Amino acid sequence: PAIEYGLEAPFAVEYHETLASTNDRARELAGSGETDVVVVADEQTGGRGRLERVWDAPAGGVWLSILCRPEIPPARAPLYTLAAAVATARAAREAGVDAAIKWPNDVIVPGDGGDYRKLAGILTEMEGETDRVAWLVVGIGVNANLEAADLPEGATSICDEAGVVGRRRFVQRVLETFDEYRSNLDAVIPAWRDLAATPGQRVRIEVAGTELVGRAVDVDGHGALTVATDEGERTVTTGDCEHLRP
Ligand code: BTX
Missing domain, CATH: 2.30.30 (SH3 type barrels.)
Structure with missing residues (x-):
């Protein structure tokens, strides 16, 4: 494999060189009763965005999906999406990128005159009853070691903004922060506000x-x-x- 993910993470990590979509694989694992698993792929051939949109995911990015079974009602699930955005934006800042969050789920790099470029996106999917989530899959796609030419218009990457990033460490930091906030959901909104570019716009x-x-x-x-x-x-x-x- 191009990268190894022997992480010290509070999740089991399943690594694939190539996969259609890490969210699809995580949903499959949800169907077999698994939890606290992270599916990581070097490349996705059928990456998905929201509303049936396509997510470009060539080799070199960070494409991962976290499967968990939180004891929360579905109404609290968006906090998991925001926690993933916080985790991603923080890890990107640690990598030297001037990252911020565009509501609700995009990590961007703000430019001059109100412009911005998209660095990462998050796609959360779930199943459950009205009072309780059965499972939650939080998919995170980050343009890590990719160049503008490999990405759709309006996108940027960690590599373009700050140079090549160590993906193993990056993923580790994302998972650590996500884990910290999932057990402290009340802290998510304040942390999100600190990184958000949207309020005031x-x-x-x-x-x-x-x-x-x-x-x-x-x-x-x-x-x-x-x-x-x-x-x-x-x-x-x-x-x-x-x-x-x-
Ligand atoms: P979204 O619907 O907010 O954004 C999708 C839009 O973003 C596309 O229509 C396109 O314009 C643009 N786009 C596509 N690819 C990229 C890219 N690589 N960088 C920047 N912009 C792009 C955002 O959806 C949620 C994306 C989640 C992706 C992760 S990857 C791991 C997991 N598996 C999976 O299939 N999806 C998630």
């Missing part, structure tokens, strides 16, 4: 076919975003968020 958010424009204010205890619009304050639980030029 003018944003356009697409939610289920409708569009909302205004100034992002803050996130609430569940990670929902409050936006000040001309028609008053609106709270959005999920959607596609674009930062607009000031």
